[in-house]
Amino acid sequence: MASERTYIMVKPDGVERGLVGEVISRFEKRGFKLLGLKAVQPTRQHLEQHYGDLKDKPFFPKLVDYMLSGPVVGMVWAGLSVVKTGRVMLGATNPLASAPGTIRGDYAIDVGKNICHGSDSVDSAEKEIALWFPEGVCNYTRSLDKLIYE
Ligand code: DAT
Ligand code: MG
Numbered sequence: 001m002a003s004e005r006t007y008i009m010v011k012p013d014g015v016e017r018g019l020v021g022e023v024i025s026r027f028e029k030r031g032f033k034l035l036g037l038k039a040v041q042p043t044r045q046h047l048e049q050h051y052g053d054l055k056d057k058p059f060f061p062k063l064v065d066y067m068l069s070g071p072v073v074g075m076v077w078a079g080l081s082v083v084k085t086g087r088v089m090l091g092a093t094n095p096l097a098s099a100p101g102t103i104r105g106d107y108a109i110d111v112g113k114n115i116c117h118g119s120d121s122v123d124s125a126e127k128e129i130a131l132w133f134p135e136g137v138c139n140y141t142r143s144l145d146k147l148i149y150e
Contacts, residue, residue, distance in 0.1 A: 005035065005076055005137075006083045006119045007128035008090075012070030014115035015039070019107060020073045023116055026089055026103065027077050031148040036076035036129070036137030044068060050131060059112070066112060074132045078139075080149065083125050086118045 008027065010020050028034065047067045054060050077086065091102025095114050098105030108114045119125035129137065
């Protein structure tokens with residue numbers, strides 16, 4: 001059974017707009033398994049670590065300020081190819097380039113208010129899970145999996 005995990009986060013705009021349930025629902029209905037979930041008001045230091053790869057980008061200060069503007073809801077999902085599929089479900093970084101049917105393509109317009117984050121590789125997913133859930137996450141087996149996986 002696939003044990004790949006990803007870190008998905010609803011950003012402050014998504015939380016304020018009441019889209020947390022929508023994001024959870026899409027991953028649940030797809031068949032992915034929820035291993036961790038929490039609302040948190042992140043610190044600047046935490047966000048600078050999370051977005052460390054982007055620290056030299058011109059939009060970095062604005063990105064961190066936006067992410068500090070309210071609580072985020074972080075979650076860990078597991079399943080076959082969940083990292084790549086999670087990114088597909090989120091849509092392109094720029095919502096205007098996101099296909100309808102994706103979260104960003106259905107609910108966002110500007111890149112600076114694109115509702116959600118998803119890990120971009122298995123390696124970064126594990127780093128992000130360790131950063132956002134230092135206490136660890138659940139693991140469990142589901143009888144449901146036999147209806148989802150061949
Ligand atoms: P993604 O969130 O799709 O992984 P990313 O990691 O390249 O994209 O960038 C992180 C966030 O930074 C992104 O969700 C929104 C913001 N961002 C990216 N490119 C931007 C740009 N050109 N202008 C403004 N904000 C941008
Ligand atoms: Mg990214």
